[in-house]
Amino acid sequence: MDAEYIAALDIGGTKMAAMVASRDGPLARISQPSIKSGTSRALPEQGLELIEAVCAKAGVPASAINTLGVASAGPFVREEGAIALCSPNLCGGLSSDSDLPNDWTSIPLEKVVRERYATVAIDNDCVSALVAERTFGAVIDEPDCAYVTWSTGIGFGLCVDGRLLRGKNGNAGHAGHILMSETDDALCGCGNRGDLEALASGRNVGIRANMPASELFERARNGDAQAREVAERAAQWFGRGLYNLVATLDTRVFVIGGSVWLHHGNWLAPLVMREIESRFPALTSGVRILPAALGRLVADVGALAMVVPKDWIPLWRQGKPWEKLAKG
Amino acid sequence: MDAEYIAALDIGGTKMAAMVASRDGPLARISQPSIKSGTSRALPEQGLELIEAVCAKAGVPASAINTLGVASAGPFVREEGAIALCSPNLCGGLSSDSDLPNDWTSIPLEKVVRERYATVAIDNDCVSALVAERTFGAVIDEPDCAYVTWSTGIGFGLCVDGRLLRGKNGNAGHAGHILMSETDDALCGCGNRGDLEALASGRNVGIRANMPASELFERARNGDAQAREVAERAAQWFGRGLYNLVATLDTRVFVIGGSVWLHHGNWLAPLVMREIESRFPALTSGVRILPAALGRLVADVGALAMVVPKDWIPLWRQGKPWEKLAKG
Numbered sequence: 271m272d273a274e275y276i277a278a279l280d281i282g283g284t285k286m287a288a289m290v291a292s293r294d295g296p297l298a299r300i301s302q303p304s305i306k307s308g309t310s311r312a313l314p315e316q317g318l319e320l321i322e323a324v325c326a327k328a329g330v331p332a333s334a335i336n337t338l339g340v341a342s343a344g345p346f347v348r349e350e351g352a353i354a355l356c357s358p359n360l361c362g363g364l365s366s367d368s369d370l371p372n373d374w375t376s377i378p379l380e381k382v383v384r385e386r387y388a389t390v391a392i393d394n395d396c397v398s399a400l401v402a403e404r405t406f407g408a409v410i411d412e413p414d415c416a417y418v419t420w421s422t423g424i425g426f427g428l429c430v431d432g433r434l435l436r437g438k439n440g441n442a443g444h445a446g447h448i449l450m451s452e453t454d455d456a457l458c459g460c461g462n463r464g465d466l467e468a469l470a471s472g473r474n475v476g477i478r479a480n481m482p483a484s485e486l487f488e489r490a491r492n493g494d495a496q497a498r499e500v501a502e503r504a505a506q507w508f509g510r511g512l513y514n515l516v517a518t519l520d521t522r523v524f525v526i527g528g529s530v531w532l533h534h535g536n537w538l539a540p541l542v543m544r545e546i547e548s549r550f551p552a553l554t555s556g557v558r559i560l561p562a563a564l565g566r567l568v569a570d571v572g573a574l575a576m577v578v579p580k581d582w583i584p585l586w587r588q589g590k591p592w593e594k595l596a597k598g
Numbered sequence: 599m600d601a602e603y604i605a606a607l608d609i610g611g612t613k614m615a616a617m618v619a620s621r622d623g624p625l626a627r628i629s630q631p632s633i634k635s636g637t638s639r640a641l642p643e644q645g646l647e648l649i650e651a652v653c654a655k656a657g658v659p660a661s662a663i664n665t666l667g668v669a670s671a672g673p674f675v676r677e678e679g680a681i682a683l684c685s686p687n688l689c690g691g692l693s694s695d696s697d698l699p700n701d702w703t704s705i706p707l708e709k710v711v712r713e714r715y716a717t718v719a720i721d722n723d724c725v726s727a728l729v730a731e732r733t734f735g736a737v738i739d740e741p742d743c744a745y746v747t748w749s750t751g752i753g754f755g756l757c758v759d760g761r762l763l764r765g766k767n768g769n770a771g772h773a774g775h776i777l778m779s780e781t782d783d784a785l786c787g788c789g790n791r792g793d794l795e796a797l798a799s800g801r802n803v804g805i806r807a808n809m810p811a812s813e814l815f816e817r818a819r820n821g822d823a824q825a826r827e828v829a830e831r832a833a834q835w836f837g838r839g840l841y842n843l844v845a846t847l848d849t850r851v852f853v854i855g856g857s858v859w860l861h862h863g864n865w866l867a868p869l870v871m872r873e874i875e876s877r878f879p880a881l882t883s884g885v886r887i888l889p890a891a892l893g894r895l896v897a898d899v900g901a902l903a904m905v906v907p908k909d910w911i912p913l914w915r916q917g918k919p920w921e922k923l924a925k926g
Contacts, residue, residue, distance in 0.1 A: 345880040356880050414766040428846075430765055435758045437848020438742040441881055442758060448842040453781050460878045465845075514776040517793075518756075518846055520765020550788045552673040552684050553769055 272581075277324070277335045277387075278573035279317045280395065281342040281379070283359030286313075288320035290328050290335065291574050293582050295591020297328035299570065306360065310374040313360065314382035337389040339576035341398030341569045342379060344425075346440040352380035353392050353440055358459065391576040393427075396443050397434055398572030399562070400427030403525045405575040406587055407563035414522040416443075416515060417562070420508060421528030422473045422483075423459075424466055430519050446471065450510060470507040472530050475500060487534045505538045509545025516546060516553050527562030535561050567592055600909075605652070605663045605715075606901035607645045608723065609670040609707070611687030614641075616648035618656050618663065619902050621910050623919020625656035627898065634688065638702040641688065642710035665717040667904035669726030669897045670707060674768040680708035681720050681768055686787065719904040721755075724771050725762055726900030727890070728755030731853045733903040734915055735891035742850040744771075744843060745890070748836060749856030750801045750811075751787075752794055758847050773843060774799065778835065798835040800858050803828060815862045833866045837873025844874060844881050855890030863889050895920055 275297075280287040287301040300323055305316045317340075325332040343360070346353045355361070355377040362370030384390050393401070400409075400417035409415045413432035419425050424446035428435040435442040451464035456478070458468035468474050472483035479486045479500050490501035515521050526535060539559060546554050562568050571592045578586070586592075603625075608615040615629040628651055633644045645668075653660040671688070674681045683689070683705040690698030712718050721729070728737075728745035737743045741760035747753050752774035756763040763770040779792035784806070786796035796802050800811035807814045807828050818829035843849050854863060867887060874882050890896050899920045906914070914920075 347880065426846075430758075430763045430770060431761070433759070433761060435763075435847060437758055438850040439848055439880075441848040442846065444848070444878075444881055445842075445846040447845040447878055447881070448776070449838050450777060451780055452778070462877055510777050514773075514842070515846070517775040518754075518770065518773040518843070519763060520767055520769040520772070522766040549790055550772075550775055552675065552767075553772055553775070 272579055273337050275330050275334050276337045276339065276574060276577050276579075277321045278339040278570065278577070279321065279341070280398075280570045280573050281313070281317060281340065282395070283343050283357060286317060286320060287570055288317065288324040289570060289574060289595070290321070290324050290330050291578075292330075293585065295586055295589060296574065296595050297330065298324050299595050300324045300327060304360065306362075307371045310372075310377050311382050313355075313377050314379050317383065318386055336387060337577045338383060338387040338391075339398075339573040340379070340383065340390065340392040341395040341573040341576075342392060344394045344441055345444060346394070347376055348439050349376065349378060349381070352378065352384070354378050354380065389577065392440075393434075393436070393576060394425070394440060394443060395569040395572075396425040396427035397436070398427070398576060399527060399564075399568040400429055400434065400525070400572070401575045402564050402568050402572035403562060404429065405578070405583060406571060406590075406592075407568070408525045408560045409523055412523050414520060416519070416521050416524050417568075418512070418524055418526045419528035420470070420472070420526060420530040422471060424471050424508070424511070426515070428519060445511065445515060448511065448514060450507065450514070466507060466511040470504040470511070475504045483530065484533070487530060491534060491537055501538070502541055505541035506545055509542035512542065512559070513546045513549050513554065516557055517550065520553065522557060524557075524559045525562050526559055527565070527568050531561065532565065564592070567595060570595075600907055601665050603658050603662050604665045604667070604902060604905050604907075605649045606667040606898065606905070607649065607669070608726075608898045608901050609641070609645065609668065610723070611671050611685060614645060614648060615898055616645065616652040617898055617902060617923070618649070618652050618658050619906075620658075621913065623914060623917060624899075624902065624923050625658065626652050627923045628652045628655060632688065634690075635699045638700075638705050639710050641683075641705050642707050645711065646714055664715060665905045666711060666715040666719075667726070667901040668707070668711065668718065668720040669723040669901040669904075670720060672722045672769055673772060674722070675704055676767050677704065677706060677709070680706065680712070682706050682708065717905065720768075721762075721764070721904060722753070722768060722771060723897040723900075724753040724755035725764070726755070726904060727855060727892075727896040728757055728762065728853070728900070729903045730892050730896050730900030731890060732757065733906070733911060734899060734918075734920075735896070736853045736888045737851055738915075740851050742848060744847070744849050744852050745896075746840070746852055746854045747856035748798070748800070748854060748858040751799050752836070752839070754843070756847060773839065776839065776842060778838060778842070794835060794839040798832040798839070803832045811858065812861070815858060819862060819865060829866070830869055833869035834873055837870035840870065840887070841874045841877050841882065844885055845878065848881065850885060852885075852887045853890050854887055855893070855896050859889065860893065892920070895923060898923075
């Protein structure tokens with residue numbers, strides 16, 4: 271029997287969101303801060319409770335849900351074949367100088383949610399965002415594309431030859447951590463110096479400029495010469511990063527989201543394109559960058575898109591029912 | 599009816615090789631310098647003639663061949679959907695200061711060989727090498743792996759989730775051209791400064807040391823301090839390049855071939871591994887590097903492996919019939 275309802279979770283380092291949807295579209299969404307204490311099962315159990323709550327809010331019996339899509343912050347590890355989280359933003363046991371109120375070294379995400387749901391799909395949140403954009407957004411039917419978030423961090427969801435890339439533990443797309451400078455000693459949260467995220471992420475650009483990234487990019491747009499220099503340098507690094515992806519994967523289209531791009535993509539885009547187009551024409555000719563069509567809800571809609579029944583897709587494409595959630 | 603014979607071509611910037619094989623293995627191989635004059639059809643037509651010649655050598659009627667695998671130097675472009683070559687080492691029309699005796703801007707490889715053969719598979723030579731290693735070599739059944747050649751240039755064949763990556767024009771794996779240094783002004787043949795190939799390829803390391811790369815690595819192995827420093831620096835860049843692939847694709851195993859690695863992999867391997875293992879344990883934990891099992895014939899055997907009938911594979915794995923060719 272086909273599903274009447276599906277559910278989705280978006281698990282981040284700061285917040286978690288749950289949604290429930292029917293053929294007509296997402297019915298409700300609830301968000302709350304991610305739990306960071308208790309046993310290592312606490313976070314996925316919070317997710318299960320949040321789905322019960324969002325079902326109650328939507329008037330859907332929780333027992334009607336058998337299918338769950340999960341978009342989650344990475345990286346992942348495999349424990350007895352099941353995906354577990356080993357994100358340093360969630361697991362206090364991964365670093366000796368962590369100030370998190372737990373000693374988790376991994377979080378058994380897939381194990382816990384499979385105890386409750388028969389059908390489960392779990393992907394990195396950037397992979398999930400790419401699923402959303404390929405199903406409902408800017409790159410429908412595009413076989414060679416990537417989703418990129420330029421926000422606090424920088425992450426990628428990758429698609430080559432029409433297939434999403436996952437890799438040995440589902441961590442394909444951590445190209446925010448590729449090494450790009452050997453002299454710039456910018457430090458990344460992962461411990462690298464001179465990787466893309468150290469050089470261009472909102473968090474790291476903000477640290478260098480000694481102000482929030484949002485303020486820095488705002489000042490740069492308004493003509494402040496010093497802020498402009500920092501922002502342009504970040505855009506160059508970001509563009510060089512996208513070029514590196516083109517050289518590696520022969521990508522045709524990048525869909526870009528995240529808070530930096532949502533607010534400043536219009537004036538940053540030419541700076542980024544210049545770094546791509548100026549190199550190796552056989553690889554870069556015709557490469558395009560597009561803004562994410564699904565905006566702030568891209569990972570949430572992606573978590574639904576990962577498990578959406580095929581016959582709902584044309585209806586959702588036409589009605590864009592997630593837009594109600596964005597306003598709610 | 600199943601094929602009784604298959605043929606293969608390996609097209610390089612310097613030489614071209616043709617092979618014919620039966621269930622018992624490769625029967626003969628002929629190699630000759632790649633043609634670089636005449637019309638843009640000259641090179642693929644040379645390939646067709648070379649297959650006729652290798653059939654004659656093996657006593658196989660040329661009319662018995664309907665299936666062809668081609669490993670070729672890239673990059674590729676698509677012309678009316680068919681793969682054409684736009685390699686700067688073959689096409690004189692791609693650069694104003696080329697000294698090649700032709701004005702080709704592309705070579706209609708797939709178009710010409712499809713006029714003769716019903717079943718044709720064409721891949722970049724590093725992709726083909728990876729097919730060889732996944733079918734007969736070091737990474738049989740490994741879903742997340744890459745072949746890397748460290749030779750005159752540096753190139754990759756990529757496999758993620760058990761599927762080879764090709765990209766919009768079949769150019770996935772040109773990660774020798776990822777940018778890795780913004781201060782080192784080493785110039786690559788593609789025009790980039792500070793890409794992996796500029797920093798570590800045999801050709802470029804040789805140019806910097808003012809001697810052939812073979813001599814440089816030989817001296818380094820024998821303890822010459824100056825040569826050792828140059829070689830170790832190249833190995834560091836190479837290792838950082840492999841780490842970048844791990845971060846991007848969550849790769850588990852690298853199979854490494856090419857003349858530098860064939861002769862010096864044993865002492866370079868620890869230097870390369872250090873650059874991988876020192877970074878981001880969630881991604882790099884358990885990553886391994888292995889020498890190519892098929893040695894110098896890896897791309898040739900790969901061109902056959904691309905079209906080999908499934909029921910021949912167990913026989914070839916057992917008998918390693920390509921080893922006769924390596925001696926011939």
